Amino acid sequence: MYYLVVKQFMRTLKNLDAIMGKAQASAEARKFDVNNFCTERLFPDMLPFTAQIRIACDHAKSTAANLAGKEPPKHEDNETTFADLRGRIAKCLGYLETLSAKDFERTTPDTAIKLPDRPGRPGPRLRAEEYLLARQMPNFYFHVTTAYNLLRRGGVEIGKSDYLGTLETIEG
Amino acid sequence: MYYLVVKQFMRTLKNLDAIMGKAQASAEARKFDVNNFCTERLFPDMLPFTAQIRIACDHAKSTAANLAGKEPPKHEDNETTFADLRGRIAKCLGYLETLSAKDFERTTPDTAIKLPDRPGRPGPRLRAEEYLLARQMPNFYFHVTTAYNLLRRGGVEIGKSDYLGTLETIEG
Numbered sequence: 001m002y003y004l005v006v007k008q009f010m011r012t013l014k015n016l017d018a019i020m021g022k023a024q025a026s027a028e029a030r031k032f033d034v035n036n037f038c039t040e041r042l043f044p045d046m047l048p049f050t051a052q053i054r055i056a057c058d059h060a061k062s063t064a065a066n067l068a069g070k071e072p073p074k075h076e077d078n079e080t081t082f083a084d085l086r087g088r089i090a091k092c093l094g095y096l097e098t099l100s101a102k103d104f105e106r107t108t109p110d111t112a113i114k115l116p117d118r119p120g121r122p123g124p125r126l127r128a129e130e131y132l133l134a135r136q137m138p139n140f141y142f143h144v145t146t147a148y149n150l151l152r153r154g155g156v157e158i159g160k161s162d163y164l165g166t167l168e169t170i171e172g
Numbered sequence: 173m174y175y176l177v178v179k180q181f182m183r184t185l186k187n188l189d190a191i192m193g194k195a196q197a198s199a200e201a202r203k204f205d206v207n208n209f210c211t212e213r214l215f216p217d218m219l220p221f222t223a224q225i226r227i228a229c230d231h232a233k234s235t236a237a238n239l240a241g242k243e244p245p246k247h248e249d250n251e252t253t254f255a256d257l258r259g260r261i262a263k264c265l266g267y268l269e270t271l272s273a274k275d276f277e278r279t280t281p282d283t284a285i286k287l288p289d290r291p292g293r294p295g296p297r298l299r300a301e302e303y304l305l306a307r308q309m310p311n312f313y314f315h316v317t318t319a320y321n322l323l324r325r326g327g328v329e330i331g332k333s334d335y336l337g338t339l340e341t342i343e344g
Contacts, residue, residue: 001173004301004305005305008305008306008309008310011306012310042214042321042324042325043324043325043327046324046325112342124339124341124342125341125342126339126340126341126342127340127342129176130339130340133176133177133180134180134183134336134337134339134340135336135339137180137309137313138180138184138313138316138335138336139332139336141309141310141313141314141317142313142317142320142332142335144310145313145314145317145318145321146317146321148314149214149317149318149321152214152215152218153214153215153218155215160311160314163310163314164306164307164310164311165306167296167298167302167306167307168298168299168302168306169296169297169298170284170296170297170298170299
């Protein structure tokens with residue numbers, strides 16, 4: 001299951017990148033700078049669009065690395081433009097593409113995954129199953145959806161099929 | 173895995189219900205009618221809060237029923253208040269609680285799941301694995317997150333820990 005989820009995260013990141021492409025075309029047609037979206041927030045004390053993309057990428061990257069027992073690559077949080085953010089997605093996808101089903105073979109539902117340390121105390125540990133289903137998946141889709149919502153609220157013409165992408169149907 | 177995901181959807185629906193409880197307390201403290209949230213939308217042509225809750229519930233219900241090879245119960249879309257919507261969540265949870273791991277034992281990744289018919293053509297079929305990972309999970313979290321975002325944008329003091337709930341850590 002672990003590798004399947006990583007592949008699904010890759011699909012969703014590709015969908016998110018395509019949605020950002022539509023936002024660029026929309027901004028161009030409406031004659032404003034698409035980078036204005038980078039600092040958009042749904043509410044003043046919420047994280048801006050830029051952070052939504054970074055965190056979505058980081059959840060995908062750390063889910064894959066942790067479940068494969070590897071150290072995730074470090075990606076600096078230094079993006080200031082839409083092009084930078086699409087580059088961040090591409091870097092994340094580049095890393096995920098280096099992994100294969102084999103990398104996840106030794107992980108069981110009970111494998112302990114350690115979360116990052118917090119100030120003054122070590123990070124807690126979760127069973128792999130709990131880590132994936134209760135923390136990483138809801139978190140990943142939370143940030144992708146919030147990024148989508150920011151663009152959608154900004155008048156970009158996107159719909160659920162952009163978010164889900166093309167589903168593989170059974171023919172016949 | 174199927175039953176685990178259903179249990180996770182139940183946790184998330186309970187978290188969503190608790191978030192709605194916080195919204196009620198917040199509206200009371202700020203002296204406005206919490207039901208005003210029911211018609212809130214992020215953008216004029218997006219679905220309102222009420223629809224986000226209904227659709228989140230329906231995705232949870234149909235995921236469970238389809239993967240268990242059962243007919244989901246019909247829940248009418250007639251809610252007009254916050255209390256009604258929390259009742260809808262309770263009804264959905266009531267149905268999900270009737271299911272157990274045993275109900276999902278015969279489902280394999282290749283089991284065909286038929287999607288609802290569309291005007292003029294039959295619904296496509298998806299492999300259970302594709303149905304769950306690529307359609308139902310992203311959709312479910314999409315609507316829960318959008319409901320959360322509507323309340324959060326409305327000044328309700330909620331955070332990621334309300335959305336995720338309490339994670340089960342490994343002790344020691």
